[in-house]
Amino acid sequence: AQSVTQLDSQVPVFEEAPVELRCNYSSSVSVYLFWYVQYPNQGLQLLLKYLSGSTLVESINGFEAEFNKSQTSFHLRKPSVHISDTAEYFCAVSEGNQKVTFGTGTKLQVIP
Amino acid sequence: DAGVTQSPTHLIKTRGQHVTLRCSPISGHKSVSWYQQVLGQGPQFIFQYYEKEERGRGNFPDRFSARQFPNYSSELNVNALLLGDSALYLCASSQIASSGNTIYFGEGSWLTVV
Numbered sequence: 001a002q003s004v005t006q007l008d009s010q011v012p013v014f015e016e017a018p019v020e021l022r023c024n025y026s027s028s029v030s031v032y033l034f035w036y037v038q039y040p041n042q043g044l045q046l047l048l049k050y051l052s053g054s055t056l057v058e059s060i061n062g063f064e065a066e067f068n069k070s071q072t073s074f075h076l077r078k079p080s081v082h083i084s085d086t087a088e089y090f091c092a093v094s095e096g097n098q099k100v101t102f103g104t105g106t107k108l109q110v111i112p
Numbered sequence: 113d114a115g116v117t118q119s120p121t122h123l124i125k126t127r128g129q130h131v132t133l134r135c136s137p138i139s140g141h142k143s144v145s146w147y148q149q150v151l152g153q154g155p156q157f158i159f160q161y162y163e164k165e166e167r168g169r170g171n172f173p174d175r176f177s178a179r180q181f182p183n184y185s186s187e188l189n190v191n192a193l194l195l196g197d198s199a200l201y202l203c204a205s206s207q208i209a210s211s212g213n214t215i216y217f218g219e220g221s222w223l224t225v226v
Contacts, residue, residue: 036217043219044204049214090154099170100155102154104153104154105154
């Protein structure tokens with residue numbers, strides 16, 4: 001069975017500082033990996049995804065994540081955060097079907 | 113193009129009642145999935161439907177059921193509501209049912225059971 005661990009429930013960071021949100025997964029087969037963002041009282045928005053190919057994937061708003069198969073990790077990073085990045089971020093994994101397993105989420109709080 | 117639309121956006125029900133939540137997928141999308149997100153947790157997979165057939169089911173009791181209509185819209189039904197069913201119910205759609213195909217979420221239906 002697949003599972004996702006997000007060790008940090010909350011991450012406070014000052015504006016313009018770098019941030020890393022950690023994600024580790026467990027699966028017995030090849031996986032697809034995702035990061036979703038959820039703003040208050042809204043649904044989930046896909047931030048970026050890894051399906052195959054280059055292990056480094058990027059989003060349009062400056063986030064990037066690197067798939068590390070040996071460490072079973074898919075950490076999310078951004079070199080300089082903005083106030084507007086304040087949200088909850090969910091790491092997710094999918095195996096061979098559309099059942100997506102989500103982590104418990106990390107709340108990113110950007111401090112002015 | 114409209115995204116995934118869900119209705120109602122908010123509702124309050126009493127324990128023991130029944131609720132029906134509705135979802136319209138993005139035009140051209142044939143796969144619909146349902147997720148339950150309890151406050152403070154990540155979404156949990158409930159069902160997936162593709163071409164009107166159930167393709168996957170999560171670890172939820174039989175009180176939860178769903179169906180998909182010929183126009184690919186979907187309903188989630190929950191019977192004999194419990195306080196613990198209070199959650200945000202998210203619908204997601206995608207073009208096909210295979211993994212890796214991006215799924216798009218609606219804004220959700222907030223269900224409060226009192």
